[in-house]
Amino acid sequence: MSEVSQPLQHLESWIEARVQAIRADRDWWPCRRGCDACCRHLVHPPELSAAEWTRVDVAVASFPTPIQTVVEQKIEALLRQSVEQTLSVAVVCPYLDEQAGACRIYNARPLACRTYGFFVTRNHDQYCKQIETEVNDRGEAAIVWGHAEAIRHDIERLSGQSITFATHYRDRIKL
Numbered sequence: 001m002s003e004v005s006q007p008l009q010h011l012e013s014w015i016e017a018r019v020q021a022i023r024a025d026r027d028w029w030p031c032r033r034g035c036d037a038c039c040r041h042l043v044h045p046p047e048l049s050a051a052e053w054t055r056v057d058v059a060v061a062s063f064p065t066p067i068q069t070v071v072e073q074k075i076e077a078l079l080r081q082s083v084e085q086t087l088s089v090a091v092v093c094p095y096l097d098e099q100a101g102a103c104r105i106y107n108a109r110p111l112a113c114r115t116y117g118f119f120v121t122r123n124h125d126q127y128c129k130q131i132e133t134e135v136n137d138r139g140e141a142a143i144v145w146g147h148a149e150a151i152r153h154d155i156e157r158l159s160g161q162s163i164t165f166a167t168h169y170r171d172r173i174k175l
């Protein structure tokens with residue numbers, strides 16, 4: 001994806017290599033196609049760096065018109081909830097295909113989505129029910145622990161402060 005800088009691409013490649021290494025000898029690791037639990041339980045709408053937003057915008061603009069319309073309706077509904085401060089405690093990502101349980105912008109998905117579940121920290125950051133079950137069943141030694149906070153800092157260092165969902169969309173969408 002050329003919309004992100006080379007350092008960001010390197011970070012993504014490094015994250016992907018770690019993800020593949022975890023998957024290679026842990027076929028039970030819960031993060032895989034078909035599990036969309038984290039996409040349905042965001043603590044807030046996406047907050048991304050400018051480079052990541054650009055990539056998401058390009059991906060959404062490339063959808064066939066019917067899909068684009070559906071996604072834009074979800075974005076608008078979420079923007080309205082953000083502005084009116086009526087967000088649910090578990091926000092469903094507007095880029096999720098809820099029927100298929102799959103990300104519609106998979107190749108353009110944010111770094112946070114690439115790391116979630118693979119950089120699990122003992123303080124339960126990036127730690128969902130499925131991971132919790134695995135920790136309980138298999139023991140801590142089976143888990144590959146990560147440092148999600150360090151990754152967040154890397155992302156900010158490479159691509160700037162996060163821009164909220166409301167800030168990104170409110171100039172584009174008339175409510």
Ligand code: SF4
Pocket residue numbers: 038039093094095096097102103104105106109110113
């Ligand atoms: S962008 Fe994709 S992977 Fe990330 S939360 Fe949304 S649907 Fe899930």
